[in-house]
Amino acid sequence: MSRKLENSLLVKSGQGTYEALFVNSAFHEITKISEQKRIFVLADGNVADHHFEFIEMVRKIATVVILINPIEDSKQLVEIPNYLNMLLDAEIRRGDLLVGIGGGIIQDITGFIASIMFRGLNWIFVPTTLAAQADSCIGSKTSINLGHRKNTLGTYHHAEKIIISTEFLHTLSVREIRAGLGEMLKVHAIEDKKEFDEIASNYSLLLNLKGDLPHFIYQSLEFKRKKIEIDEKDQGPRLVMNYGHSFGHALEAASNFQIPHGIAVSMGMDIANYISVQLNFGTKDDFDRMHPILIRNSNEFWNKLIEKSKFSKALLADKKNTLDSYVFILMDKLGVPSVKKVSMDVEIDKLVFDYIEDVRANEINKK
Numbered sequence: 001m002s003r004k005l006e007n008s009l010l011v012k013s014g015q016g017t018y019e020a021l022f023v024n025s026a027f028h029e030i031t032k033i034s035e036q037k038r039i040f041v042l043a044d045g046n047v048a049d050h051h052f053e054f055i056e057m058v059r060k061i062a063t064v065v066i067l068i069n070p071i072e073d074s075k076q077l078v079e080i081p082n083y084l085n086m087l088l089d090a091e092i093r094r095g096d097l098l099v100g101i102g103g104g105i106i107q108d109i110t111g112f113i114a115s116i117m118f119r120g121l122n123w124i125f126v127p128t129t130l131a132a133q134a135d136s137c138i139g140s141k142t143s144i145n146l147g148h149r150k151n152t153l154g155t156y157h158h159a160e161k162i163i164i165s166t167e168f169l170h171t172l173s174v175r176e177i178r179a180g181l182g183e184m185l186k187v188h189a190i191e192d193k194k195e196f197d198e199i200a201s202n203y204s205l206l207l208n209l210k211g212d213l214p215h216f217i218y219q220s221l222e223f224k225r226k227k228i229e230i231d232e233k234d235q236g237p238r239l240v241m242n243y244g245h246s247f248g249h250a251l252e253a254a255s256n257f258q259i260p261h262g263i264a265v266s267m268g269m270d271i272a273n274y275i276s277v278q279l280n281f282g283t284k285d286d287f288d289r290m291h292p293i294l295i296r297n298s299n300e301f302w303n304k305l306i307e308k309s310k311f312s313k314a315l316l317a318d319k320k321n322t323l324d325s326y327v328f329i330l331m332d333k334l335g336v337p338s339v340k341k342v343s344m345d346v347e348i349d350k351l352v353f354d355y356i357e358d359v360r361a362n363e364i365n366k367k
Contacts, residue, residue, distance in 0.1 A: 009221050011138050012229050013158055020138055020162040020221055022214065026126050027057055029163045030099065033124065034061040037097040040087055041065040042110045044102025047128050050171040055101075062099070064090040070105045072257055075112075076145050077153060083113060094118040100159070103129035104136045104261070108154075111142035115157030125159040128168035130180020131262045134220040135187060137162045139228045139241075149317065150249065156233065164217070169209055177207060178297050179262030182244075184220045185297065186265055189290065190240050191223040193335050200293040239320065243329040243337040244268035246318050247352065254311035255304045263298045270294040273331050274355050275348065281340055282331030289335075295359070302359045312349050 009020040023029050033039065041062045048055045048067050059065050066086050068074050087098075098121050100110030107125055114123035127133045140158035143151035169177070181203065189196040199219075205211030224241065231238035248268030251259055259267070273290055276282030320327035325341040326348060332338045342348065 009138075009218065009225065011158070011225050013140055013156075013232050015140070015156075015158060018138075018158050018160050018162070020164055022164050022218065024165065024167070026163050026165040026167065027054055030058060030124075030126070031061055033097065033099075033161075037095065038063050038093075039097050039099050040090060040092050041099045041101060042083065042106055042113075043067055043100075044070045044106045044128060046070055047102055047168070051128075051168065058101070063092075063096070068102070068106060068109065070103055072105070072145060072150065075105055075108050075143070076147075080109070080113065080144065083109065084117065087113070087117070092117070092121075094121065096121070098123035099126065100124070101126040101128060103127065103132045107132055107136055108143045108151075111140075111157050111159065112144050112153075112155060114159075115142060115155040120157070122160050123157075124161045124163065126163045126165075130169055130172065130177055130217075131183045132180075133164050133166075133169075134180055134217045135183035135224065137164070138221055138224060140232060141234075148253075150253065152319075166209075166214060166217075169213075174207070175260055175263070177209065178266075179260040181206060182262035182264075182266035182269075182297055184216060185293065186244050186269060187220045187223045187241070188216075189269065190227070190243055190337050193286075193289075195219070195223070196290065200290075203293055203296065239327075239339050240329055240337050242320065244272055246315065246320065246326070246328050247271040249318065250311045250314035251306060253314035254306045254308070255301075256307075256310075258304050259301045263301055266294045266298040267301065270298070270359075271352055271355060272329060272337075275328070275351060276331040276340075278351055279330070279340075279342065279346070281333070283333060283335070286331050286335040302356060306356065308349065308353060311352070315348065316344075 007022045011018055039062045043065055045067045098110055098114045100106045110123055114121040125137055127137045140156040142157055143154040146152040188199045199216055202211050206213055227238045227241055244265040248264035251264045251267055273287040277284050277287050325343055328340050328342055329337045330340045
C-alpha cells in the first residue's frame with residue numbers, strides 16, 4: 001500500500017538546521033538556487049555519462065562544472081589541491097555556492113572543500129545514488145583518504161540543502177542498488193526489529209526500484225536523524241550507526257575495494273551478528289532472523305579474494321578502537337545493535353574467517 005510521503009525533512013545540527021528536500025526535478029531546484037547565487041559544481045563523471053542532458057543544462061547555469069571520477073583515489077588528500085585550484089581559477093568567492101552532484105565520494109570531496117575553502121563555504125548536495133540518498137546525505141561528516149588509510153581526515157560541515165530525486169536511480173546497476181539497500185537495512189535494524197523486518201519483507205520490490213521506495217528512503221533518513229541530532233560528533237549514541245562498518249571497512253580494504261561499501265556493510269552486519277552470538281552478546285534467533293536477507297543482498301561477494309593480513313590490519317586501525325580493545329557495534333540480547341568493547345586478545349580474525357568459509361561452503365552447496 002502506498003503511503004503519503006512528506007517532501008521535506010529538517011535536521012538540527014550545531015551549525016544550524018538544514019533540509020533534505022524530496023523533489024521530482026533536481027534541475028528545477030538547482031535553477032532556483034542559481035538565480036540567487038553563483039554556483040560552482042563538482043559532479044560525478046558517471047552522472048555526466050548517464051544523465052548527459054541534465055549535466056549539460058547545469059553547465060548553462062553554473063560558473064563551472066568539474067567532473068570527478070567517483071573512485072576512492074579521487075578523495076585522496078593529494079588530489080584536493082587540484083580541485084581547489086580549479087575552483088580558484090574559476091574565480092570562486094566566499095559568497096558563492098558549491099554544489100555536489102553524485103554519490104558518497106562526491107559528497108565527501110565537496111563537503112570537505114566547502115569546510116576549508118575561505119574558512120567555510122555554503123554548499124548543497126544532489127545525491128544520485130541510493131546509498132547517498134538514504135543514508136550519507138545527512139549527518140554533516142566529510143571524509144578524505146590519506147594514502148591507504150580510508151576516511152582518516154575530515155570535518156563536520158553539512159550541506160545547507162539536500163535535493164533528493166529518484167530520477168537518478170533508474171540508471172544505477174543492480175550492484176549499486178544493493179549497496180544502497182545495505183545501508184537502508186542497517187539503519188532500519190538500528191531503529192528496531194519491526195522496522196528491519198518490514199524493509200526485509202519489501203526487499204524484492206525495492207531491489208527493482210518499485211513499491212514504496214521513497215517512503216523507505218525517507219524513513220531511513222528519519223531514523224538516522226534521531227541519532228545524529230543527539231550526538232552529531234559521534235561520541236555516544238550515534239556510534240551505533242557504525243553497525244556493520246568495522247567488519248565492512250575491513251572487508252573493503254582486504255578485497256582491494258572490490259566489494260562496494262554498502263554491500264560490505266551487509267556482510268559486516270552478518271558477521272557482527274555472528275560474532276555477537278559467539279561472544280554471548282546476542283542471540284542466535286536474531287542472527288537467524290536477519291541472516292537470509294543480509295546474505296541475499298551480498299551473496300556474490302563472499303567469494304571475493306579477502307586477504308587476511310589486510311583484513312587484520314584494517315580491523316586494528318578502526319577509529320573506534322582503544323589501545324587494548326576493539327570497539328564493535330554488536331547485537332545485544334534485545335536484538336538491537338549496541339556498542340561493545342572486546343579485548344584484542346580475542347581471536348576475532350579466526351572467528352570471522354571461519355564464518356566466511358562456512359558461508360562460502362553453504363553457497364556452493366546451494367548451487
